[in-house]
Amino acid sequence: MSQRSERRGIHVDQSELLCKKGCGYYGNAAWQGLCSKCWREEYQRARQKQIQDDWALAEKLQREEEAAYASSHGSQSQSPAQPSQSQPSLTPFSKFEEKKTNEKTRKVTTVKKFFSPSSRTASKKVPCERERDEERERGEKFQGRRESHGETLLRDLRGIFTPNWEMGSPTEALVSRLRESHEGKSHSPSFTRQPSLETDRVSRDFVDFLKNLQKPGREIHKQSRAFIESMANKKDLGADELSECVQDFYQNMSDRLMTHFKGSSEKVERVMDQVEKYIMTRLYKSVFCPETTDDEKKDLATQHRIRALHWVTIQMLCVPVDEEIPEVADSVVKAITDIIEMDSKRVPRDKLACITSCSKHIFNAIKVTKKEPASADDFLPTLIYIVLKANPPRLQSNIQYITRFCNPSRLMTGEDGYYFTNLCCAVAFIEKLDAQSLNLSPEDFERYMSGQVSPRRQDDPGSWTHSAPNVNPVISQIHHTLDLLTCLEKRQQQVLDGALTMQAELHDWQDGVAREVQDILEKFPLEIKPRASAIDAENVESDRLPPPLQPQVFAG
Numbered sequence: 054m055s056q057r058s059e060r061r062g063i064h065v066d067q068s069e070l071l072c073k074k075g076c077g078y079y080g081n082a083a084w085q086g087l088c089s090k091c092w093r094e095e096y097q098r099a100r101q102k103q104i105q106d107d108w109a110l111a112e113k114l115q116r117e118e119e120a121a122y123a124s125s126h127g128s129q130s131q132s133p134a135q136p137s138q139s140q141p142s143l144t145p146f147s148k149f150e151e152k153k154t155n156e157k158t159r160k161v162t163t164v165k166k167f168f169s170p171s172s173r174t175a176s177k178k179v180p181c182e183r184e185r186d187e188e189r190e191r192g193e194k195f196q197g198r199r200e201s202h203g204e205t206l207l208r209d210l211r212g213i214f215t216p217n218w219e220m221g222s223p224t225e226a227l228v229s230r231l232r233e234s235h236e237g238k239s240h241s242p243s244f245t246r247q248p249s250l251e252t253d254r255v256s257r258d259f260v261d262f263l264k265n266l267q268k269p270g271r272e273i274h275k276q277s278r279a280f281i282e283s284m285a286n287k288k289d290l291g292a293d294e295l296s297e298c299v300q301d302f303y304q305n306m307s308d309r310l311m312t313h314f315k316g317s318s319e320k321v322e323r324v325m326d327q328v329e330k331y332i333m334t335r336l337y338k339s340v341f342c343p344e345t346t347d348d349e350k351k352d353l354a355t356q357h358r359i360r361a362l363h364w365v366t367i368q369m370l371c372v373p374v375d376e377e378i379p380e381v382a383d384s385v386v387k388a389i390t391d392i393i394e395m396d397s398k399r400v401p402r403d404k405l406a407c408i409t410s411c412s413k414h415i416f417n418a419i420k421v422t423k424k425e426p427a428s429a430d431d432f433l434p435t436l437i438y439i440v441l442k443a444n445p446p447r448l449q450s451n452i453q454y455i456t457r458f459c460n461p462s463r464l465m466t467g468e469d470g471y472y473f474t475n476l477c478c479a480v481a482f483i484e485k486l487d488a489q490s491l492n493l494s495p496e497d498f499e500r501y502m503s504g505q506v507s508p509r510r511q512d513d514p515g516s517w518t519h520s521a522p523n524v525n526p527v528i529s530q531i532h533h534t535l536d537l538l539t540c541l542e543k544r545q546q547q548v549l550d551g552a553l554t555m556q557a558e559l560h561d562w563q564d565g566v567a568r569e570v571q572d573i574l575e576k577f578p579l580e581i582k583p584r585a586s587a588i589d590a591e592n593v594e595s596d597r598l599p600p601p602l603q604p605q606v607f608a609g
Contacts, residue, residue, distance in 0.1 A: 333400050
């Protein structure tokens with residue numbers, strides 16, 4: 054089999070990584086093959102069209118409501134004797150609108166009470182309250198005319214498609230939060246919990262960084278805090294809408310900084326990195342894997358898929374890596390550690406840094422193995438192999454988080470964008486991996502996936518491990534250990550058999566010695582004689598004996 058045919062399932066042309074619009078930036082599968090710039094243009098164009106269609110529908114409904122209202126009043130004026138025939142159809146809706154108006158009036162009165170300092174001093178009305186009073190006065194002026202369904206839809210559309218952080222002031226945001234608390238709606242735990250140590254540290258670092266910018270730094274900090282406060286009121290939005298809000302903020306802030314720094318892209322990028330770190334650290338728990346998406350479901354599906362592919366070997370993926378080399382094995386371990394560590398980071402830029410570090414370790418492993426610079430055709434299969442071995446936690450959620458909330462300039466160009474695009478391709482390949490991609494027959498692929506057999510347990514595992522030149526050293530060590538354990542088991546059995554034999558021989562020897570002693574005792578019986586007395590035992594006159602001789606000393 055040729056090298057070209059071996060790679061037919063994994064090879065990806067580098068042109069396929071670029072944007073389908075031909076702008077030269079890197080595309081992304083989550084953006085339908087477009088770069089972030091082209092995707093935003095397409096998204097805004099489709100959104101603008103949707104808004105126009107909604108406005109047209111709202112105006113049409115308003116005209117129909119007005120026509121129906123006018124015709125109903127005209128018929129009532131012409132036939133006053135028959136009011137009960139047309140009135141019942143409007144009564145339920147009128148009562149509903151009246152109840153809704155009373156509810157709004159009660160909320161406004163409650164909000165006013167929060168801001169009235171004393172009953173003796175005149176309360177200062179905030180701009181939003183003054184606007185509500187004017188609207189209520191206009192409503193009282195035209196009390197006889199009920200609010201039509203078209204007007205309600207128009208008002209709702211204004212509230213949906215107008216960014217709060219651009220229009221609302223901090224006072225309005227506070228009023229909105231007080232109103233929601235009065236209604237009994239609890240905020241998301243991510244906004245009400247106490248800030249963590251990491252959040253406090255990032256906030257201090259952000260303030261210290263902005264001190265060097267002086268006046269622009271104060272404005273950046275003010276805009277960033279206002280944006281974070283406004284995001285607290287958008288917790289019910291979908292992931293795409295939250296992403297659009299963040300990307301719009303990035304774009305507006307970048308344009309202002311570009312004007313201030315007079316086109317110095319390096320300074321703008323450095324400031325935007327700090328802004329992204331501050332904002333996304335504060336918003337991480339509310340925008341990462343939100344409940345409105347199916348990211349968690351995709352995470353579980355990807356993890357199950359990778360677990361089912363545990364049998365895939367280096368040879369099947371044509372990975373040019375020899376893990377028998379210590380430096381290569383160390384690079385592989387570091388690459389796996391980096392891709393797993395990505396989930397512990399909060400900032401999209403930090404997650405991208407983990408992907409970049411993992412990719413550099415992969416290139417180093419390929420370079421050491423081949424003793425030449427690695428190519429893109431070698432990198433992608435090796436990245437797939439690393440992902441299969443690591444099975445990173447919440448892989449889909451992390452990819453979606455980076456896609457939605459990372460600074461778009463990082464994903465469109467540079468090594469970060471290149472490595473991230475390759476990671477997306479690797480995940481897509483794993484999801485669509487089949488027998489042809491691994492150069493297997495469909496029957497073998499199905500048996501491996503079902504767990505009936507494994508390529509590592511064919512006729513002779515030992516011959517398989519020794520025949521493969523690039524086999525994983527961990528697997529080789531496992532087989533070697535199994536062989537040693539088999540030999541040790543045989544030797545242990547031999548020792549146990551010898552111990553039992555020795556025990557039986559000891560019992561036989563003890564019995565034999567006992568028999569011999571008994572035979573000797575029977576042949577030569579033991580005679581016990583009386584003990585002999587001492588020489589002086591019966592001498593009663595011993596006290597008459599002369600004293601013993603003592604040595605005499607003579608003086609010469």
